[in-house]
Structure formats: structure tokens, C-alpha cells
Amino acid sequence: MTVLVRPLRPDVPADAEGFARVRRLALPYILFTPDSVRHTVAHTxxxxxFRPLVAEEDGEITGTAQVHLIPDSPEPGLGALNVYVRPDRTRRGAGRLLVRAAEEYLAEVGATKLFAWALDEPANQAFAERRGYRRGRTxxxxxxxxxxxxxxxxPEVPPGVELRTAADFADDPRPLFELDAETVLDEPGDVDYEFTDYDAWLAQSWHHPLLDRELTTAACVEGRPVAFTVAYTDGDGRYSTAMTGTARAHRGRGLAKLTKAHSLHRARAAGVTEAFTGNDTGNAPMIAVNQWLGYQVCATEVRYVRELG
Structure with missing residues (x-):
């Protein structure tokens, strides 16, 4: 039973399906489908x-890694590797081999500081710390x-505010890009992001196969979106919030809560059975919104950091 690590072949159906299957088993809180795997490879x-990797044992994909630099950060030399192994195939070498291959590749392309998410469990903590990673944000x-x-x-829609869906911006999604670019600047985390490339945003985000434009909801003032919640659905009854944010000039009015509540009510009417979201543990306002909506914490992850060289 030899474990081999190789690049993902996105055009091979078994590879895209195997990658998505591993992610759903190991990390069921984030939506993955074969189409979303292929889209990410094609449009990152x-x-x-970007170099996605898989670990294969006896012809079966048992582990995955998303490996890339972080070009949206103003800080140069940042790299990311997110490694997940099927829960029933751990402790067989897949994780170790994937991390080694990912680190070697990132060093080759100029990364000097690596970031990796891992579920906050003792085995994962020990795995990361043995390889020189230090615990970061949760x-x-x-x-x-x-x-x-x-x-x-x-909630009632305040006077002067209109609720619209992403589908209403099909002819010109740039206002949503501009709102996304503003709100990401204030998203808590250990990596700063800046969205400046509209064409890249169109390819990666607007045309993402999981984006549900009918459930993605924006609060608009004088026709322009000032708060929004971005909804992904996988066609299997699952919904995920990809982003929720409010423009700085309109915060404190409950607009994030408004958009997310309306999106979830419509999602339930459309047949969604479970919804997922994620919060940095320091993001108290969004944690309060999600608790009000009825969300419950189901897992915690840690951002591990390692300096190269």
C-alpha cells in the first residue's frame, strides 16, 4: 500500500470527483464539487x-492539497498550503508527503512565509508543530x-434601503466588485487582502459555479449595494456564506443581518436543508449576527504559520 503524491488532473473526471470527495469527508463545512474544483484550477x-496536489493510495485519492502564492496581499512572498486527508486514511503518510511536496514547490516559486489552515484537534496540532509551524489566528x-x-x-427593511439579488446585477456586476473590494480590507485575519483586478474577480468569483445569484443578497441605497451576503449552493441542499460585509459608511444599521436573514429565508423556501458559515474568532459583530440567526459552532480551525529560510 504505497502512497504517491502527484498533481491533480482537473480534466480527468475521477480526479476532480476524488478531490471534492476528500474535501467533503475531511472538511464538510466548506462546499466543494467537481465543477468548483475544475473552476478553481482554471481561473485562479x-x-x-496555483498547484493542486493529490495523494493516491492503490489508485484511490485519499488526500488533497491546495498550494499557491497569495497575490492579493500587498505583502510579497506569502504562500498557502491547505492539506486534508480522508478521515479513514490518516496516519498512512499522505499528509506528510503532501506537505513536503507543497513546501518544496512554494520555496521554488519564491514563498518565504507559509500559511496553513488545520482543524483545531490534538493530532493536527502535533502534526503542524513537528514541522515548524506556529499557531496563529483561529x-x-x-x-x-x-x-x-x-x-x-x-427584520424590516429601513427607509431608503432596497434589497436586490446578485441576479439584478447580471448586466454590470462592477458595483458588487467595488463593495467586495472595500469590505475585504477590514476582514479580520493574519493576511491582508486587496482586490484590484476586476477581470480576475469576474473569472474567479462572479462566474464561480457555486455562486447562487438568486440567493446572494445586497442592500442598496440609491441603487448602489452597500451591504451584501454572498451565497454558495451545491445543488445537494447545502448553502454556504462566502462573504458578508457592509461598506464603512453604512455600518451600524443592521444591514449585514438584514441581507443574511433574507437570503436564508429564501434559501429555505428553495429547498436548502443546512447552511454553513465561518467567522474569525475576533469578529464579534458577525458572530453576534450568526448567533441571532441560529447558527451553532460545529468546528474550529487554526491558521498555522511557518517562515522559510
Missing amino acids: HPDAR AHFLRLDVAHGTLPPL
Whole structure:
């Protein structure tokens, strides 16, 4: 039973399906489908030098790694590797081999500081620390039982505010890009991001196969979006919030809560059975919104950091 690590072949159906299957088993709180795997490979910005890897044992994909530079950060030399192994195939060498291959590749393309997410469990902590990674920020995954839970009543839409969907911006999504670019600047985390490339955003985000434009909801003032929640769905009853944010000039009015509540109510009517979201543990305002909506913490992950050289 030899474990081999190789690049993902996105055009081979078994590879894309195997990658998505491993991620769903190891990290069920983030939506992955074969189509989303292929999309990410095809449309990640070239400057990211994206290289997805798989670990294969006896012809079966048992582990995955997303490996890339972080070109959206103003700080040069940042790299990321997110490694996940099927829960029933751990301790067989897949994780170790994937990390080694990922680190070697990132060093080759100029990374000097590496970031890796891992679930906050003792085995993962020991694995990361043995390889020289230090513990960084933490974040929660939260789950909402949409089928059997109770959503709070819809908040009233304030005067002067109009709710619209992403589908309403199909002819010109640039206002949503501009809002996304503003709100990401204030998203808590250990890496700063800046969105400046509209064409890259269109390819990566606007045309993402999981983006549900009917459920993605924006609060608009004088026709321009000032708060939004971005909804992903996988066609299997699962919903995930990809981003929720409010423009700085409109914060404190409950608009994030408004957009997310309306999106979830429509999601339930559309047949969604469970919803996931994530929060940096220092993001108290969004944690409060999600608790009000009925989300419960289902897992915690840690951002591990390692300096190269």
C-alpha cells in the first residue's frame, strides 16, 4: 500500500470527483464539487502559481492539497498550503508527503512565509508543530439546521434601503466588485487582502459555479449595494456564506443581518436543508449576527504559520 503524491488532473473526471470527495469527508463545512474544483484550477490568477496536489493510495485519492502564492496581499512572498486527508486514511503518510511536496514547490516559486489552515484537534496540532509551524489566528465553522431549525423573523427593511439579488446585477456586476473590494480590507485575519483586478474577480468569483445569484443578497441605497451576503449552493441542499460585509459608511444599521436573514429565508423556501458559515474568532459583530440567526459552532480551525529560510 504505497502512497504517491502527484498533481491533480482537473480534466480527468475521477480526479476532480476524488478531490471534492476528500474535501467533503475531511472538511464538510466548506462546499466543494467537481465543477468548483475544475473552476478553481482554471481561473485562479496566474500570479498565484496555483498547484493542486493529490495523494493516491492503490489508485484511490485519499488526500488533497491546495498550494499557491497569495497575490492579493500587498505583502510579497506569502504562500498557502491547505492539506486534508480522508478521515479513514490518516496516519498512512499522505499528509506528510503532501506537505513536503507543497513546501518544496512554494520555496521554488519564491514563498518565504507559509500559511496553513488545520482543524483545531490534538493530532493536527502535533502534526503542524513537528514541522515548524506556529499557531496563529483561529476561526469557527458554524452550522444552521435550515430544514428543522427556526429562523428569526425577517427584520424590516429601513427607509431608503432596497434589497436586490446578485441576479439584478447580471448586466454590470462592477458595483458588487467595488463593495467586495472595500469590505475585504477590514476582514479580520493574519493576511491582508486587496482586490484590484476586476477581470480576475469576474473569472474567479462572479462566474464561480457555486455562486447562487438568486440567493446572494445586497442592500442598496440609491441603487448602489452597500451591504451584501454572498451565497454558495451545491445543488445537494447545502448553502454556504462566502462573504458578508457592509461598506464603512453604512455600518451600524443592521444591514449585514438584514441581507443574511433574507437570503436564508429564501434559501429555505428553495429547498436548502443546512447552511454553513465561518467567522474569525475576533469578529464579534458577525458572530453576534450568526448567533441571532441560529447558527451553532460545529468546528474550529487554526491558521498555522511557518517562515522559510
